Amino acid sequence: MANVTxxxxxxxxxVTVYAVAGDTQTLLSVAQAHKIPVHFECENGECGSCxxxxxxxxxxTPCAVALTEKEKAVLRLSGKITPEQxxxxxxxxxxxxxxxxxxxxxxxxxxxxxx
Ligand code: FES
Numbered sequence: 001m002a003n004v005t006x007x008x009x010x011x012x013x014x015v016t017v018y019a020v021a022g023d024t025q026t027l028l029s030v031a032q033a034h035k036i037p038v039h040f041e042c043e044n045g046e047c048g049s050c051x052x053x054x055x056x057x058x059x060x061t062p063c064a065v066a067l068t069e070k071e072k073a074v075l076r077l078s079g080k081i082t083p084e085q086x087x088x089x090x091x092x093x094x095x096x097x098x099x100x101x102x103x104x105x106x107x108x109x110x111x112x113x114x115x
Contacts (some may be wrong), residue, residue: 003110006036019106028101043102045070048078050101053114063107065089071103
């Protein structure tokens with residue numbers, strides 16, 4: 001089970017929800033299920049409107065970072081990720097600072113999501 005804490009100036013307070021381990025939901029799906037107002041348009045990794053800042057809280061070895069090709073392209077074009085951060089994510093599982101909520105699969109690690 002993972003705690004996912006959503007934080008935004010558009011919400012009165014931070015909201016923490018629980019994502020069940022083994023689920024393969026996107027972060028956007030988790031947000032929608034809990035009525036968290038993460039902005040989105042295409043839901044397909046193409047528009048970049050769902051870009052969120054993600055911070056991993058756990059002290060465990062980070063889960064493998066799986067950036068989709070769409071996610072890499074959109075985040076690079078919007079200036080939210082550098083080629084070096086992509087390489088670090090792919091080679092050393094170092095989480096990049098921004099992800100696309102519609103592409104990010106929630107796994108068994110506690111995270112804070114800012115949007
Ligand atoms: Fe368009 Fe996520 S909603 S990239």
